[in-house]
Amino acid sequence: MYERILIRYGEISTKGRNRKLFIKKLRENILEVLKDLGNIQINANRDRLHILLRDADADKVIERLKPVFGIQSFSPVVKVDKDIDAMKKAALELMKKTLKRNQTFKVSARRADKSFEYDTNEINYRLGSYILRNTEDLTVDVRNPDININVEVRKEGVYLSNEVIPGATGMPVGTSGKAMLMLSGGIDSPVAGYLTMKRGVDIEAVHFHSPPYTSERAKQKVMDLARKLSVFSGKVRLHIVPFTEIQTVIHGQVPENYTMTSTRRMMLRIADEIRIKNNGLAIVTGESLGQVASQTLESMFAINDITSTPILRPLIAHDKLEIIDIAQKIDTHDISILPYEDCCTIFTPPTPKTKPKKEKVEYYESFVDFDSLIQKAVEGTETLDLGAAEMKAFHDFEDLL
Numbered sequence: 001m002y003e004r005i006l007i008r009y010g011e012i013s014t015k016g017r018n019r020k021l022f023i024k025k026l027r028e029n030i031l032e033v034l035k036d037l038g039n040i041q042i043n044a045n046r047d048r049l050h051i052l053l054r055d056a057d058a059d060k061v062i063e064r065l066k067p068v069f070g071i072q073s074f075s076p077v078v079k080v081d082k083d084i085d086a087m088k089k090a091a092l093e094l095m096k097k098t099l100k101r102n103q104t105f106k107v108s109a110r111r112a113d114k115s116f117e118y119d120t121n122e123i124n125y126r127l128g129s130y131i132l133r134n135t136e137d138l139t140v141d142v143r144n145p146d147i148n149i150n151v152e153v154r155k156e157g158v159y160l161s162n163e164v165i166p167g168a169t170g171m172p173v174g175t176s177g178k179a180m181l182m183l184s185g186g187i188d189s190p191v192a193g194y195l196t197m198k199r200g201v202d203i204e205a206v207h208f209h210s211p212p213y214t215s216e217r218a219k220q221k222v223m224d225l226a227r228k229l230s231v232f233s234g235k236v237r238l239h240i241v242p243f244t245e246i247q248t249v250i251h252g253q254v255p256e257n258y259t260m261t262s263t264r265r266m267m268l269r270i271a272d273e274i275r276i277k278n279n280g281l282a283i284v285t286g287e288s289l290g291q292v293a294s295q296t297l298e299s300m301f302a303i304n305d306i307t308s309t310p311i312l313r314p315l316i317a318h319d320k321l322e323i324i325d326i327a328q329k330i331d332t333h334d335i336s337i338l339p340y341e342d343c344c345t346i347f348t349p350p351t352p353k354t355k356p357k358k359e360k361v362e363y364y365e366s367f368v369d370f371d372s373l374i375q376k377a378v379e380g381t382e383t384l385d386l387g388a389a390e391m392k393a394f395h396d397f398e399d400l401l
């Protein structure tokens with residue numbers, strides 16, 4: 001029944017070139033999330049973006065638009081000929097589709113084409129009374145209606161809509177540069193990725209795995225998480241780094257209570273190398289202050305020392321319950337709590353240092369040629385592009401705001 005979907009932009013506070021970039025990225029991201037749904041076309045202008053549905057299923061398109069960042073709200077639109085009877089029928093059909101008990105409504109007509117035989121008051125009256133005659137327990141309220149039917153008479157036809165669906169807001173992914181997300185398979189890092197993407201940052205995920213200590217299923221789990229994040233942007237690139245050798249060397253060389261610190265430093269060094277290769281500007285982690293041994297300020301100081309690249313920690317001040325709450329909303333929680341081993345849980349010492357000293361860890365590391373091990377890990381990295389379009393079922397993002 002719907003001919004198109006009209007999209008209202010989210011926070012475009014900036015003008016000029018930035019506005020153009022916002023619209024261009026939003027258009028690309030929407031095309032990416034909808035690409036398997038049919039032969040759709042997107043027309044974008046300064047104030048609105050129109051998705052012409054053609055053969056695509058409107059309900060599926062609506063479901064996939066809900067999580068896309070950069071959309072304030074959107075409305076499915078019906079198009080009919082400039083004929084008052086066709087308009088009446090379409091208006092009634094729209095109302096019946098969304099009707100609940102005891103609602104109020106109003107018709108708001110606009111006429112861009114002044115040659116149309118009825119003026120706006122007449123259109124409002126004719127459509128309104130037709131709806132009243134053909135429905136039960138609906139009343140008119142012109143001041144504060146539950147449902148507002150917009151009717152726009154244009155040269156090429158008449159457009160009607162009566163629903164305003166809230167969008168995910170935020171900024172289109174890709175308008176704020178690119179960062180590497182250290183994605184672990186736990187609860188926190190997917191949430192950190194989500195929050196960063198909401199500010200328009202394009203994310204490439206980096207995951208460290210240590211076969212045979214970590215299983216193929218653990219890798220699958222991280223791929224599923226990356227795919228879940230792709231619904232906000234269209235697709236997410238995932239780099240899977242072979243980390244077994246480095247972890248083994250650390251365990252042979254570094255005193256046990258410093259292995260965790262050293263492991264984190266090597267992860268960060270590799271993530272930074274991958275960032276350089278892919279033109280990223282920052283690294284994102286799911287760290288939250290005080291949560292575990294590696295997340296004290298002393299630890300962060302000793303780990304962070306290996307790079308001057310900005311490290312974004314969007315969860316730094318969140319507590320666990322808040323993080324879990326977001327993880328549930330974005331549908332990553334149930335994947336994250338699957339039990340498959342993480343490379344760190346296996347190698348975690350019983351008593352990691354909570355106040356490591358950077359001079360000490362540097363000294364312990366100085367006996368190994370980590371540069372070439374890092375080089376080798378970067379070269380052995382497997383890169384996958386994971387897309388929203390491949391996902392079978394979409395989560396209901398109704399209360400994401």
Ligand code: ATP
Pocket residue numbers: 181182183184185186187188189190206207208209284285286287291292294295342343344
């Ligand atoms: P998460 O829930 O994200 O796993 P966590 O509370 O378990 O976090 P840590 O294990 O200390 O905390 O990890 C801190 C951060 O380090 C993670 O949020 C993630 O960004 C990164 N990280 C940890 N393990 C890995 C891994 N195997 N691959 C990539 N990044 C990792």
Ligand code: MG
Pocket residue numbers: 184185186187342
């Ligand atoms: Mg973890």
